[in-house]
Amino acid sequence: MSGTASKPLPLRIRLPYTTEEEFIDKYGSNVARGGVFVATRAMKPEGTGLAFEFVLADGTRLLRGEGVVVKTQVDAVSGRTGMTVRFVKLDAASKALIDRVVSKRTGSVEPQA
16 A cells, blocks of 8 residues: 555554653753754655654653654764654643643743734
């Protein structure tokens, strides 16, 4: 079966963090309003649709939504590999968490339009 309307691949990322605050402090630099960097060796090709879920060490869900791989990265010097995923769809709780991450990093709260 071919075509661009293929079902997004499920991707569950279990993070080593135990709290939402720890996630924000340690992983927040990888999160932006428009997408997230996923450190992984199991990269998907650019253009791949993903149905992703980020969970804490105890299984508590942090972020859930759909996205598209827009860039893959293999850094020969640092050994860091991963992919940048652009958000396509996020649930309300995920949007709220991303707002907290971004506002904590920038030190300001964006005005509501």
